[in-house]
Structures are given as structure tokens and as C-alpha cells.
Amino acid sequence: MSTDRGTLTQELLDLVADEGMVEVSEIAPEKRLEDLDIQSADFVMILMAIEEKYNVYISVDNELSDVETVQDLLNLVIGKIEQEQAAQA
Amino acid sequence: MTKVVITGMGAVSACGIGAEALMQATQIGQSGVRGVLFSEIENQRVMTAAALEPGIKEQINTDLGHRMREPVANYALVAAREAVAQAGLGPEDFGDRCAVSIGSGFGGAQTVNTNYIKFGAEGSMRLDPMAVPKIMNNAAASWVSMEFGATGPAYCLATACSSASQSIGLGYHLVRSGAVDRCLAGGAEACLEGGVFRVWELLRVMTADKNRPFSKDRNGMTLGEGAGVFVLESEESARARGAEILCELTGYGTNSDAGDLLRPNPMRAAACMSLALEDAGLEPSDIGYVNAHGTGTVANDVNEVIALREVFGETLQGVEVSSTKPVHGHALGAAGALELVVCIGALREQSAPPTINFNEIDPKIGLDPVSNCARPLTTRAVMSNSLAFGGINATLILKSHG
Numbered sequence: 099m100s101t102d103r104g105t106l107t108q109e110l111l112d113l114v115a116d117e118g119m120v121e122v123s124e125i126a127p128e129k130r131l132e133d134l135d136i137q138s139a140d141f142v143m144i145l146m147a148i149e150e151k152y153n154v155y156i157s158v159d160n161e162l163s164d165v166e167t168v169q170d171l172l173n174l175v176i177g178k179i180e181q182e183q184a185a186q187a
Numbered sequence: 188m189t190k191v192v193i194t195g196m197g198a199v200s201a202c203g204i205g206a207e208a209l210m211q212a213t214q215i216g217q218s219g220v221r222g223v224l225f226s227e228i229e230n231q232r233v234m235t236a237a238a239l240e241p242g243i244k245e246q247i248n249t250d251l252g253h254r255m256r257e258p259v260a261n262y263a264l265v266a267a268r269e270a271v272a273q274a275g276l277g278p279e280d281f282g283d284r285c286a287v288s289i290g291s292g293f294g295g296a297q298t299v300n301t302n303y304i305k306f307g308a309e310g311s312m313r314l315d316p317m318a319v320p321k322i323m324n325n326a327a328a329s330w331v332s333m334e335f336g337a338t339g340p341a342y343c344l345a346t347a348c349s350s351a352s353q354s355i356g357l358g359y360h361l362v363r364s365g366a367v368d369r370c371l372a373g374g375a376e377a378c379l380e381g382g383v384f385r386v387w388e389l390l391r392v393m394t395a396d397k398n399r400p401f402s403k404d405r406n407g408m409t410l411g412e413g414a415g416v417f418v419l420e421s422e423e424s425a426r427a428r429g430a431e432i433l434c435e436l437t438g439y440g441t442n443s444d445a446g447d448l449l450r451p452n453p454m455r456a457a458a459c460m461s462l463a464l465e466d467a468g469l470e471p472s473d474i475g476y477v478n479a480h481g482t483g484t485v486a487n488d489v490n491e492v493i494a495l496r497e498v499f500g501e502t503l504q505g506v507e508v509s510s511t512k513p514v515h516g517h518a519l520g521a522a523g524a525l526e527l528v529v530c531i532g533a534l535r536e537q538s539a540p541p542t543i544n545f546n547e548i549d550p551k552i553g554l555d556p557v558s559n560c561a562r563p564l565t566t567r568a569v570m571s572n573s574l575a576f577g578g579i580n581a582t583l584i585l586k587s588h589g
Contacts, residue, residue, distance in 0.1 A: 138449065145391055155232035157407040158391040163485045163551075 106179065110172055113151070117143040127169035134168070144171075154178040191362045191437075192588060194430040195276070195418035197269025198528045199247070199262045200515045201237035201411055205269060209415075209525060210532030213511040213540040214561050220398070220409055220516060227304065227381035233393045237411035237516020238379050255317045256330060257295045258377035262414035262521075263327035264334055267371055271335060274418035275430055276369075278336065285337040286370040287328050288358040289416065290350030292520030293378045295322035300380035327375040331416070339367045345520070348480070349441075350374045351415060352523030352573035352581035356439040358419045359583075369420035373524035379412050392484050398517075400481035400510035400542050401488050401556045403549040408482040411516020415524025434534055437568070437586040438467025444578025450486060451574055456494035459580035460572065464498070467568070467584045471499045474506055474584070475566020476539045478526045479556075480574040481510020482517055491574060492552040507539040507564060509557040514543060523573040523581065530569045530585055537564045 115122035118136040125134065136144075138158065145156050156162065156178055165171050198205060201219025202212035212219060223236045238244070244258070251261040267289075293299075298321040305311040320326060325343035332341045340361065344353045351374025358372030378384075387393050387410060394407030425432055440462025444452040464471060477499075479491055499506050511529050518525050533539055538561045545558035567587040574580050 142389065142391055146389055149232070153230070155388075155395050156391065157394055159394070159407045159485045160403075160405055 113147050117147050129168050130166055152179045154182045189363050190422035191359050191419055192422050192425050192432045192435050193417050194425050195270035195274030196528055197266035198415045199265045200413035200525055206528045209528050213514050213529045216541045216543040218514050225381035225384055228385050232388050233395050236379050255320050257298050257321040259375050260327045260330040263289055263331055263375035266414040266416040267331045270416045270418050281335045281337045283339050284368040286339040286361050286367045287332045287337050287341040288354040288372040289328040290344040290354035290374040290520050291324050292347050292350050294324035296378045296380045296383050298322045300382045331371055346579045347575040347577055348519055348522050349573040349575035349579045349581040350520035352583055359436050359439050362419050362421050368424040372419050373416035374521040375414035376412050376519045376521040397544045398483045398513040399544040400483040401554045402545045403547040405483045408484055408517045411518035413518050413521050415528050432588045435586040435588045438463040438584030441581045446578055451490040453490045453493035456574055456580050457497035460498045460582045463582035463584050473568045474570050475564045476507045476533050476569040478530050478571040479508055479510045480572045489552055492554045507557050509542040511540050526571050530571045534569050539564050
């Protein structure tokens, strides 16, 4: 598992593209998830893959309710992953 | 029109055996949520549920053990026996004039889980030959009918989190229409099994923290289990038997969103509450307390508060609202029955049970529920909401009798 933010960001963008069934070239941090047609059913797929790969549980709830853009999602997920890594260390 | 009254109630929940235990726990805000660990789940994320106390669970399943019965039917039987005993029903009170209407979301979850593991993971062909009658969703309703010789119509509504409220509503319609004199109505759920728990984890609507309905820091629900059963009967038949009447079941509304399977529509929930009020012949101002569906998920809480404001007015003045799910958990197909027991407690004690674990008003919804401590009420009518996946809404209204 990488702790490098740049690598982590790229890994997450790939993961969002894969699980959200969007072309990775279409994904950019400032894009709104809604505009990428990523819906709640895609969210649970993305979050399942994040749990498998990074060992973090994120509920589709308050934490996610303010997420609008790809960057918002990255911030939330990276924060959780770093929290998990700190706890493991 | 025939009045429908409640003359008996029974419950099994994380708060213990008995309706009294559930009413007490919700009034004082003592949570039945405890640690749960499923050996089949690798890296379990959510570590709590409102599970029955392990000793009580074992006791029930030993005492009621039967090779064709599993926990979900056992819970229903325990609750039904309590309700029937309280109502003072004798053998002559059942027969064709007594219906049974007991819903369940998952049916025989334990049997599904253990047999799939044997079949799929262990490759065994030696499965439980009685798996089918244990798994079928109507098993609880049928066991209750057999226990008492209730040979009238038997129903099992499987409408997820609205199963119990709709089952009670159906029983209410049967009695009110004169089709039967009485009905044993409620819901049962025994869903705390590894496989079921894991798919709830994957839907990500459960919190890994505490369940905090309406609170700014809420982050999902906590699963529960149990059963609640009521004796509903016509006022005439209750009077004729000289039975003690606990309260009147005076209004029922149900509708569907016909929109999204998971995302609720507040206008439909509001319409559902209005239907129940109209059915009861009551005004919103007559309702002193609402036991909200209040799961503690963002989808439910935002939706339900918009709906409540639509019905009771923007400020919700004069009506106390709380969710007691942090105490008894979200018991899915049993939820509406457990919560109707809680509502009878609120009416009887004239005290609105609190939403425990509440920390801070969420500016997004602005609801200040009855938080952490019970509040006194002066009311003759209370409401209970169930808003299910599948867009199925159900509202019940109780009124003091006499």
C-alpha cells in the first residue's frame, strides 16, 4: 500500500473510473460526480473496492453527503486511509 | 364504523423479553445495542447490533426448540403468547373469527445462512431437510396460527422495514371491516446472521459508530432483531369479553413512492401521514408524539423531517418527535411492531421517549427531537411511522380509550 499522495490519488482515480464505469480520461478532480453519471449504486461499488484495497469502512451517510466533486471524494477517502494507516502504525 | 382496540401486546427485543422491558428501556434511554462478532465475516467493520442478549436468545431457542422452527418463528411465538395472555383470550376466542397477520423482512435468515455455508463453502449435500419450512417468510404467521388455533385468514407481508406496520394495518382493516373479530398482528425478524450482516455492511447504511438519529454527526443505522405482536379486536368483542382495553388503534395510512427503490420521497411520506390522520378523523394538532422511522441515515432523516414539517407545520410546534432505534435497533420486519409498543408506553406514561446518543442539531434538517431524556406529554394520540426500502410508507395512530 502506498502512502505517497500522488500515487494514492492516481490509484483512486483509476478505481473510481473502474467501479463507476467511466473512462479514466473523463475523470478530473474538479468534475462533479453527478456530471460523470456516478450514482448512489456506483458509490457502493466504489466504496466496496476501497474497503478491499485500503481496509477502510465509509458509510453512505453524513461523511458522503457533502461530497459533490471527485476532489471531495478523494479528500474524504485519503483522509480515511491516512487515519487507518496511522492506526496501524 | 367498528372501533379497533388493542387488548394485548408482547415483545422480544434487545431490551429483553416482554413489552414492559421495551417500554421501560425506551423511556429511560437504556440501549440494548451490544457487540456482535460473526465468525464468517473477515475483517468485520460494524461491530454492534441491537441483538438479543445471548443468554435470552439461547433460552428462547431451547425452550421453543422444534425441528421445523427457527429463531424468527420462536420470537413471534414468545411475543404472541405474551399478547394473548395479557388480552385474556381463551380457546373459544380463536377459530375462524381470528386472523393472523405477522410480517417479516428476511424470514428464516439463520437457516438460509447455515445451509448456504454448508452447501456452498463446505460442499455438503447433507443440508437441513426442514430448511424450506423454516425459511419461508410466512412460517412465523403460521406457527402463531397453529399455537392458538386461529383459523381465520393468515397473512405475511414482506415489505422490508414497513412489514410490521403494514401487517398491523392489515389486521386493523380486517377487524374494522367486520371480516374477523380479532387479529394477532405484528412482525418478527431474526436477521443477525453473518451473511445478512455482511450485505448490510456492503450497502453501507450501517454506522461503525453509535446510531444517532437526527444528530449532526449521525452516520448510519444499527441493525436490530426481535418480534412484536398485538391482539387487535373490535371494541364490541373486547367489551363482551370484559377485556381491559390498552388503547384504540384509530388510524392507518399506507402508500408507495413508485419512485426509487432506495431513495425516499418526502412528499409521499407526508401523504402517508395525512392519510392516517384522515382515517383517524384527527387533526395534526391532536398528535402529541411521533415515533419517527428515524433510522439515523442521511436519506431517511432528511426525508422524514421534510415530511413531518409538511404535515405538522414548519416549526413542528406542539408535537414531540423522537426515534427510539438507538435503543432497540432497526429491527426491519419487526420495527413497526416494536415501535408501536414504545408508542403505547408513551401514551400510557404520558412521556415521550428520548432519541439517545443525540449530540447536536443538524443545520441541514434543523430538528430538535426529544433528545437524551424523556419529555412529559399531555396528549390522547400518538403516531408511528415506517418508511421502507421499495418506497413503501406506513403510518399508525393510537388514541387513548374512553
